[in-house]
Amino acid sequence: MSTTLSVNTESPSSLDADAVVVGYHSGGDAPEPASGAHSVDAAFTGGLGSTLSLLGASGAPEEVHTIASLGAVTAPIVVAVGLGPAPTDGAVDPDVLSRAAGAALRALSSRPEGAGRVALALPATTADQAGAVALGAELGTYSFDRYRTGEKAEKKAARPSATLTVVSGADGAADAVERAAVLAEAVSFTRDLVNTAPADLVPEDLASAAQEIAQQAELEIEVLDERALSEGGYGGLTGVGQGSANPPRLVRLAYTHPExxxxxxxxxxxxxxxxxxxxxxxxxxxxxxxSDMSGAASVLAAMRAISTLGLKVNAVGYLTVAENMPSGTAQRPSDVLSIYGGKTVEVLNTDAEGRLVMADGLVRAHEDQPDLIVDIATLTGAQLVALGTRVFAVMSNDDTVRDEVVAAATAEGEASWPMPLPGELRAGLDSSVADIANVAGERWGGMLSAGVFLQEFIEEGTKWAHLDIAGPSFNQGGPHGYTPKGGTGAGTRTLVRIAEDYARKQ
Incomplete structure (x- = not known):
C-alpha cells in the first residue's frame, strides 16, 4: 500500500493539502457539520451545509459530495461525507468513521491524479476515533492492479503515493494511527492474495509467500510438502490435494515473545x-x-501484524493449503481418509473439502498446547444463507470464548454473529464405515453441522472458536465504505485483536 500516514492538530481549513475530508450528520433542514468540520463549514458563505443541501445531500452514511473550495479554505477540494444522525452522546462510532473515511478516499482515488495529499477532519476526539479514520482511509485507497495493462494502468502506476493526515489532538492518536497502518497493510495483503488468479497462487506459491513473510517478520516457519504430509498421516490434505497437479502444503508459522x-x-x-x-x-x-484460501491468507497476514506490533503473546499460525480438482487421481465420494491423529472420515461429498484439510490443521495445532485455537475458513455456502454476505459466523465449544471473539470482531468493526453448535446435529454425521462422515444426510443447518464436524477434532478441555467467513471474504457486489469489489480481508483484524486480548491477559 503506497500511502503515508500522520497526525496533525492544525485547523483543517488552513492545512496545505489537495483535499480536506469533513463529516456531516443528517437531520434538520440541511446536513449539519460534525466535529472537526466546523472551521471548514464556517469558511463558506452561508455555511457548507447549505451548499450541500442544494446538491441534494442528506448526511446519510457514506454519502459523498466533492466540492471545489474556490479559495474558501486552503485545500482546493472539500469532500463532505455523511455520518448519519448525530449520536445523542456526541461520540460517533469508530466503525461509522472508518466506513466514511473509506468512502471518501475511494472517491478521491478514482480521480486521474489519485488521492494526493488528503487532510481527514472527521470526528477524532479520541484515540480510537483517530485510528478508525486512519484505518478506513488507508483501506479506501486500495486497488488491485496486478493484471491491468495499457496507458491507463501506466498512468495509475506512476501516481505519487497518497499522503493522509488525520486531524486530531486526542491523547494517543499517533499510536492509534500507527496501529491502524499495520492493520491496513495486513488487510491489504490478504486482499492481494485473495484477488490473485489461481494459476498464479497454487499451494506451492502460497507456501512461498509465507516463507517471504516469515523472513520479513522474523517468524519461525515449517513447510510440509506432499511427501511429508503423506508420511506424517495428514489424510485430509493428502486426500483433497491428490486430484490436482499442484500438490498440497501445510505451513506452520510461529511468533514468540520472551515475556x-x-x-x-x-x-x-x-x-x-x-x-x-x-x-x-x-x-x-x-x-x-x-477466494477459498481467504482463511489462510488472513492467518498469514495476521501473523505478520502480530510480529510487527510486538505483542506480548505467543502466536502460531497454520495454513492448510491444497487445490481441489477433478481428475483420474482425485478422491471419490465414499473414500475413507485418515486424518492426522488417526480419526477416519468417510468422504460423501468432495466439495466439502475445507473441513477435511482443517481437521488436519486443528489436530496438529494441539501440539503447541495453546490457550485458544481459532480457525477461520470460507467453509460453507450455508453461511451466506444464514447471515448474508457481510456478517461472518462465530461458533465455539465455550460460550465465553464465543462471546469474546464476537466482541473482538465488533471492536474491529467486523460484523459477526454468535451461532450455536447443536449436539443433535452430530448424529447426522454418523458413518456406516468410518468414525464420521464429512457431510450430514440432510441439508438443513449446513453451517452448524460443519462446525460440529470440526469440533470432533478438538480435544476435551481445549478452548476453540470457529469463524465461517464464506460470504464476507469476497465481495461480488459493488464497493462500499472501505470495502472494494473482490477480496475484502475479512477476519484479519479480528485475529489480531484476539492476539492483543490474550497479550493483555498475561
Missing amino acids: ATRTVAFVGKGITFDSGGLSLKPAGGMDSMK
Whole structure:
C-alpha cells in the first residue's frame, strides 16, 4: 500500500493539502457539520451545509459530495461525507468513521491524479476515533492492479503515493494511527492474495509467500510438502490435494515473545482453487473460488501484524493449503481418509473439502498446547444463507470464548454473529464405515453441522472458536465504505485483536 500516514492538530481549513475530508450528520433542514468540520463549514458563505443541501445531500452514511473550495479554505477540494444522525452522546462510532473515511478516499482515488495529499477532519476526539479514520482511509485507497495493462494502468502506476493526515489532538492518536497502518497493510495483503488468479497462487506459491513473510517478520516457519504430509498421516490434505497437479502444503508459522505466558493458535483454510472435485460445482459458482484460501491468507497476514506490533503473546499460525480438482487421481465420494491423529472420515461429498484439510490443521495445532485455537475458513455456502454476505459466523465449544471473539470482531468493526453448535446435529454425521462422515444426510443447518464436524477434532478441555467467513471474504457486489469489489480481508483484524486480548491477559 503506497500511502503515508500522520497526525496533525492544525485547523483543517488552513492545512496545505489537495483535499480536506469533513463529516456531516443528517437531520434538520440541511446536513449539519460534525466535529472537526466546523472551521471548514464556517469558511463558506452561508455555511457548507447549505451548499450541500442544494446538491441534494442528506448526511446519510457514506454519502459523498466533492466540492471545489474556490479559495474558501486552503485545500482546493472539500469532500463532505455523511455520518448519519448525530449520536445523542456526541461520540460517533469508530466503525461509522472508518466506513466514511473509506468512502471518501475511494472517491478521491478514482480521480486521474489519485488521492494526493488528503487532510481527514472527521470526528477524532479520541484515540480510537483517530485510528478508525486512519484505518478506513488507508483501506479506501486500495486497488488491485496486478493484471491491468495499457496507458491507463501506466498512468495509475506512476501516481505519487497518497499522503493522509488525520486531524486530531486526542491523547494517543499517533499510536492509534500507527496501529491502524499495520492493520491496513495486513488487510491489504490478504486482499492481494485473495484477488490473485489461481494459476498464479497454487499451494506451492502460497507456501512461498509465507516463507517471504516469515523472513520479513522474523517468524519461525515449517513447510510440509506432499511427501511429508503423506508420511506424517495428514489424510485430509493428502486426500483433497491428490486430484490436482499442484500438490498440497501445510505451513506452520510461529511468533514468540520472551515475556509471553499465553499462546494462541490460528488455523486457516487455504484451498487455492475449489472446483468441488468430483462433486463438481456448477460453472456459475466457480468463478469466485479463487477466494477459498481467504482463511489462510488472513492467518498469514495476521501473523505478520502480530510480529510487527510486538505483542506480548505467543502466536502460531497454520495454513492448510491444497487445490481441489477433478481428475483420474482425485478422491471419490465414499473414500475413507485418515486424518492426522488417526480419526477416519468417510468422504460423501468432495466439495466439502475445507473441513477435511482443517481437521488436519486443528489436530496438529494441539501440539503447541495453546490457550485458544481459532480457525477461520470460507467453509460453507450455508453461511451466506444464514447471515448474508457481510456478517461472518462465530461458533465455539465455550460460550465465553464465543462471546469474546464476537466482541473482538465488533471492536474491529467486523460484523459477526454468535451461532450455536447443536449436539443433535452430530448424529447426522454418523458413518456406516468410518468414525464420521464429512457431510450430514440432510441439508438443513449446513453451517452448524460443519462446525460440529470440526469440533470432533478438538480435544476435551481445549478452548476453540470457529469463524465461517464464506460470504464476507469476497465481495461480488459493488464497493462500499472501505470495502472494494473482490477480496475484502475479512477476519484479519479480528485475529489480531484476539492476539492483543490474550497479550493483555498475561
